[in-house]
Amino acid sequence: MKKVIALLLAMVMMMSLVACGKSSSDETSKDGSSETIDLTMWCIATESDSNRHAYEASIADFKAAHPEINLTWEATQNQEYKTKIKAAVAANEMPDIFFTWSCAFLGEFVDAGRVYCVDDVYAQYASELPEVMMGNVKFDGKYYGVPTTLNIVGMFSNMELLKEVGYDEVPATYEELIECCDALVAQGIIPFGCSGKETWCVTEYLESIIEKTAGASVLNDIFAGNASWDNDDVAKAVGIFQEMIDKNYFDPEGIALSNDEVKANFIAGKYAFYMNGTWNCADFDKAGLSDKIQVAEFPVIDSSKSKLGELIGGPSDTLAVAASSKNAKVAAESAFEIAKGICRYGYLDGNGLPAWTPDYDYSSINSLTQSVADIVANSSQMVLFGDTAMAADNANIYLDYVSQIYSSVINGQEFVDGLTKDIK
Amino acid sequence: MKKLYSNKLTIILFILPALLLFALILFAPIFVSGYYSLFDWNGFGKMNFIGIENYKELFTSNSIGFLKALGNALLLALLSVGVQLPLALGLALLLGKGRKGERAFLSIYFVPVLISTVVIGQLWLKIYNSSYGILNAFLRSIGLDNLTRIWLDRDTALGATFVPILWQYVGYHMLLMYAGIKSVPVQYREAAMIDGAKEGQINRYIILPCIKPILKISTIFAVTGSLKSFDLIYVLTNGGPLHATEVPSTLMISMLFLRNRYGMGSTIAFLLIILCFAFALIIGRMFKDKEED
Numbered sequence: 025m026k027k028v029i030a031l032l033l034a035m036v037m038m039m040s041l042v043a044c045g046k047s048s049s050d051e052t053s054k055d056g057s058s059e060t061i062d063l064t065m066w067c068i069a070t071e072s073d074s075n076r077h078a079y080e081a082s083i084a085d086f087k088a089a090h091p092e093i094n095l096t097w098e099a100t101q102n103q104e105y106k107t108k109i110k111a112a113v114a115a116n117e118m119p120d121i122f123f124t125w126s127c128a129f130l131g132e133f134v135d136a137g138r139v140y141c142v143d144d145v146y147a148q149y150a151s152e153l154p155e156v157m158m159g160n161v162k163f164d165g166k167y168y169g170v171p172t173t174l175n176i177v178g179m180f181s182n183m184e185l186l187k188e189v190g191y192d193e194v195p196a197t198y199e200e201l202i203e204c205c206d207a208l209v210a211q212g213i214i215p216f217g218c219s220g221k222e223t224w225c226v227t228e229y230l231e232s233i234i235e236k237t238a239g240a241s242v243l244n245d246i247f248a249g250n251a252s253w254d255n256d257d258v259a260k261a262v263g264i265f266q267e268m269i270d271k272n273y274f275d276p277e278g279i280a281l282s283n284d285e286v287k288a289n290f291i292a293g294k295y296a297f298y299m300n301g302t303w304n305c306a307d308f309d310k311a312g313l314s315d316k317i318q319v320a321e322f323p324v325i326d327s328s329k330s331k332l333g334e335l336i337g338g339p340s341d342t343l344a345v346a347a348s349s350k351n352a353k354v355a356a357e358s359a360f361e362i363a364k365g366i367c368r369y370g371y372l373d374g375n376g377l378p379a380w381t382p383d384y385d386y387s388s389i390n391s392l393t394q395s396v397a398d399i400v401a402n403s404s405q406m407v408l409f410g411d412t413a414m415a416a417d418n419a420n421i422y423l424d425y426v427s428q429i430y431s432s433v434i435n436g437q438e439f440v441d442g443l444t445k446d447i448k
Numbered sequence: 449m450k451k452l453y454s455n456k457l458t459i460i461l462f463i464l465p466a467l468l469l470f471a472l473i474l475f476a477p478i479f480v481s482g483y484y485s486l487f488d489w490n491g492f493g494k495m496n497f498i499g500i501e502n503y504k505e506l507f508t509s510n511s512i513g514f515l516k517a518l519g520n521a522l523l524l525a526l527l528s529v530g531v532q533l534p535l536a537l538g539l540a541l542l543l544g545k546g547r548k549g550e551r552a553f554l555s556i557y558f559v560p561v562l563i564s565t566v567v568i569g570q571l572w573l574k575i576y577n578s579s580y581g582i583l584n585a586f587l588r589s590i591g592l593d594n595l596t597r598i599w600l601d602r603d604t605a606l607g608a609t610f611v612p613i614l615w616q617y618v619g620y621h622m623l624l625m626y627a628g629i630k631s632v633p634v635q636y637r638e639a640a641m642i643d644g645a646k647e648g649q650i651n652r653y654i655i656l657p658c659i660k661p662i663l664k665i666s667t668i669f670a671v672t673g674s675l676k677s678f679d680l681i682y683v684l685t686n687g688g689p690l691h692a693t694e695v696p697s698t699l700m701i702s703m704l705f706l707r708n709r710y711g712m713g714s715t716i717a718f719l720l721i722i723l724c725f726a727f728a729l730i731i732g733r734m735f736k737d738k739e740e741d
Contacts, residue, residue: 280605
């Protein structure tokens with residue numbers, strides 16, 4: 025019970041989730057009839073997705089509770105899904121319910137008037153879904169989606185490898201982390217694994233380092249477009265990241281590897297650390313690594329500007345409803361029910377923390393997810409992932425510069441200068 | 449029959465269905481792409497007419513990198529014509545002579561064309577893997593450890609991506625040329641042999657001139673195919689790392705679906721169409737001149 029309260033308090037404390045864009049949507053309320061209603065749903069929970077079980081279980085529960093609704097759903101892989109949903113939005117041939125990432129990704133659909141406003145339906149669920157969790161689906165004061173789970177970037181540490189260089193605990197300070205990495209390199213162990221083929225993986229490192237150097241508020245303002253990239257602390261943070269690369273802290277093969285391959289290497293014990301989303305907890309638990317791995321947040325680099333508890337992440341996974349749906353209101357109610365179920369099963373499976381207030385026994389969750397819950401419970405501020413927070417064009421320009429940093433083609437100053445010039 | 453041809457209404461009626469289909473499938477998308485290329489549009493929001501601004505930005509913006517992508521595609525076209533087609537021609541000439549096991553070799557060389565590109569991409573990803581890939585393993589086994597490397601990194605990714613593309617379609621061009629060689633009447637070859645012509649001379653002065661139309665088609669396919677190349681690059685590197693393997697098609701997909709710049713994506717699509725038509729015309733003209741000479 026303490027943990028529930030702690031978690032709730034933490035959620036309420038998340039004060040500065042990235043501000044989202046504005047929108048102008050035609051709110052068209054279309055009530056469905058009481059006859060059997062056909063609904064379609066698209067998502068990214070493919071067979072290999074860690075959330076697959078949560079989707080299957082939630083939809084099974086929903087179908088059992090709502091025999092009057094005939095729900096058909098299909099899943100497409102993450103990258104392909106982005107193409108598919110954008111093409112569907114462009115053609116205005118969207119499914120009734122669709123998975124989306126919150127903030128800018130959803131915001132562009134909302135701007136185009138393609139998303140149904142769920143204010144009325146949210147009012148029925150407000151007691152179970154804290155308003156602070158709805159910040160990233162709020163545009164011009166209206167809600168356009170239902171969050172499912174909440175994830176942050178965690179630094180996963182292989183404790184067996186750390187023990188080999190004399191560390192029984194995850195380094196708590198930046199200086200200790202550097203000493204630990206030096207010891208690992210001297211021992212022939214690669215400290216970090218990071219996929220260069222999927223640039224979002226590099227941002228998990230870079231954004232954490234920027235946040236712990238410049239502070240969460242600064243990074244939040246930059247992502248939200250309220251501040252310029254031309255910031256000395258950001259340039260300094262990028263320099264720190266590149267210094268880590270130059271000191272061979274990162275697997276050089278990572279540049280040509282996918283995230284799945286890097287993750288498999290970490291599971292196989294090739295790297296001491298792996299920074300990535302906390303949705304990985306379930307996979308590490310399934311691989312039998314819960315005793316061997318610990319999760320922590322990246323240590324503070326400049327304590328005058330940042331502090332522990334400033335995290336990268338937030339509620340991003342969202343279900344939304346097409347404005348063109350013939351049964352939009354029913355679809356919205358269904359989306360809330362299904363999202364609630366996904367949140368529940370996803371949390372119990374260890375795929376992230378609940379955006380919805382848990383009203384069930386979750387004492388069985390794996391120890392890694394429990395650790396993440398503790399980190400979030402002590403957090404003061406979260407900054408949503410940069411590529412989700414920014415509009416698509418800017419996000420991809422940003423990712424381009426990040427990959428140039430990872431390949432050491434440009435330095436920190438060139439990074440901030442380039443982004444200042446190119447980000448619109 | 450003459451009466452039938454003189455009736456213009458009949459001609460129009462018979463041609464109309466095919467013409468409509470042709471116009472809808474070919475010309476309408478080109479026209480629409482050209483139209484969208486004049487707008488700043490994210491694909492689903494408001495369209496802003498900006499004239500030729502997309503074209504200007506495409507050729508001047510470093511963050512888009514179109515010129516580099518186009519350069520990569522042209523390099524691939526050059527390699528296709530300079531390496532792939534001679535290889536295909538060599539194989540076709542060898543098999544065209546009616547050697548033992550001709551059909552078996554023909555099938556074997558054609559197999560890569562039949563295999564799904566995604567499968568080929570995954571196969572070559574494994575070959576190039578720096579830890580367990582067969583390429584590095586082979587180099588190590590023959591003592592060339594110093595040559596082992598990360599093949600899909602910035603320096604070698606372009607070459608590493610081109611190898612499977614060239615390899616995959618050698619069989620395709622070989623089959624086209626083989627069919628051409630087989631259609632050359634055997635009497636020509638026999639007559640040349642009686643006159644004392646050697647194998648090389650027969651190929652040079654009899655076979656090649658006879659299959660010139662096929663060579664033209666193969667060259668057009670190789671060049672336009674290179675300009676449009678997409679699938680293998682998408683699977684192997686997705687245009688990375690750092691745009692090292694970017695080609696116009698991968699850039700177009702990135703603009704359309706990652707950066708939500710539908711207008712810019714349409715600009716690239718329209719330019720690609722123009723380039724393909726232009727190269728097809730130039731190649732056609734080059735072969736025509738030679739035929740006339």
